[in-house]
Amino acid sequence: MTPVIALVGRPNVGKSTLFNRLTRSRDALVADHAGLTRDRQYGHARLAERDCTLVDTGGMGEGEDDGVARPMGEQARAAVDEADLVLWLVDGRAGLTTGDEQLAHDLRQLDKPVHVVVNKTDGLDEDVALAEFFTLGFTRLHPVSATHGRGTRQLAEALAADFPALPAESDAENDAEEAGIRMAVLGRPNVGKSTLVNRLLGEDRVVVHDEAGTTRDAIRVRYERRGETYTLIDTAGVRRRGRVHEKVEKFSVIQALRAVEQAQVVILVVDAREGITDQDLHLLGMILDEGRALVVAVNKWDGLSADQKAWNHKELDRRLDFVPWVHVQPISALHGTGVGDLYPPIHRAWVSAFPDAGTNQLNRILRQLVDAHQPPLVGRHRIKLRYAHPGGTNPPVIVVHGNQAEAVPGPYRRYLENGFRDALQLEGTPLRVELRGGDNPYAHKPNPLSARQLRRRRRLMRHVKR
Ligand code: GDP
DSSP: OOOOEEEEEOOTSHHHHHEEEEEEEEHSSSSSOHHHHHHHEEEEETTTTTTEEEEEEESSTTTSSSSSSSSSSHHHHHHHHOOSSEEEEEEEEEOOHHHHHHHHHHHHTSSSSSEEEOOOOTTSSSHHHHHHHHHTTOOOEEEEEEEEETTHHHHHHHHHHOOOOOOOOOHHHHHHHOOEEEEEEEEEETSHHHHHHHHTTTTTTTEEEEOSSSSSSSSSEEEETTTTEEEEESSHHHHOSSSSSSSOOOOOHHHHHHHHHHHSSSEEETTTTTOSOOOHHHHHHHHOOOOOOOEEEEEEEEEOOOOHHHHHHHHHHHHHOOOTSEEEEEEOOOOTTTGGHHHHHHHHHHHSOOOOOOHHHHHHHHHHHHHHHHHHEEEEEEEEEEEEEEEEHHHHHEEEEEETGGOOOEEEEEEHHHHHHHHTTOOOOOOEEEEOOOOTOOOOOOOOOOOHHHHHHHHHHHHHHH
């Protein structure tokens, strides 16, 4: 598990700028899916060699307008409660405001590290800018300029030093064959998640292992069905809520992230009566970003008229047309119809997420793809793709090496992805094709220069020599 940092602060203090700056390096690695609006609520960052997840609470129901001035919306509050570390951004130019004092009061109650980041300090005397914020009683203060990037490296180091030692999931827990396919059920509140989980764990299943996991609030339930074992990961307490509604579920982006992170295959539940909403797409984006395999369950299919069903099919095709490889299964969690039909696509997704294609096969496919359709020219040179090998599973990664491979434009990259996907018959999992320059597949430079950077470098070297 990676540590989670919640980023809080009033509007306009520079949260998105800092967020983008801290997550930029990692975001480049996340595949872009045409048709998906990027959710900027969270991002991955690598701070001082440690991976972490940054959650921007700014986008979360702030300013819920009930006439009461409150420093944080409910969702932001939940995110702060669940995070390992809080990053509180204040405006060094505006100085301390009443809102800040209120927030400080709330944050002091937390039993976790709070780092106060004083932004917009460029051109200011840092000591003066920090001074008034010291009165809030926090000891970890950092002057930065998010737009200029000043102070962000020191900030990253200070944060990383405060990362808790999170229990790395033991290999036994993760890879144990007897644990079967690890699944998580994800979806907006009220789409029918707990109904589905209860259905999955229904009477005819043998629950073989049911206890709170070692990883904080994650509960793992292992069960058997027709001789196969499955493990359901429940970080949102979906199961505990059971059939009775104690209280309305608060959607938590952190819980969703944790569930996705721990699962191999995610069942994304949507509500047939509402179609695919933007929040559904955000969840889908989260699953794709984490590279997890998935199946979409369209719940509450019962009681729909033939017209509604037809409309639904069309609407689902339209909104999910950028992930044509995802299996969409109509179900009624309430009545149990279609729930059993989730298992075959779950199995296909799992098998696809852990493909056993070797280097020979991948190279054969690469040659066929390149023969059928040459890579484009870059300047006067044609890109040459020479060699492919497997680079990872869940998500499957295929590494392709070649001359100027990193200059392959988007459409050709998608052509390669689709080609590999078809040839390997991958269903229900994202696939990453990583293009690396250089002919030698074993010369893995961690950070190869782009073609343009190389040209620039050569140009600069000429100046150096003169
Ligand atoms: P969760 O918040 O996603 O866990 O949703 P719940 O499982 O608590 O379900 C929310 C509401 O939808 C409850 O009133 C359920 O009875 C109802 N519901 C769940 N699945 C179905 C279904 O397949 N059909 C119908 N008609 N209602 C359902």
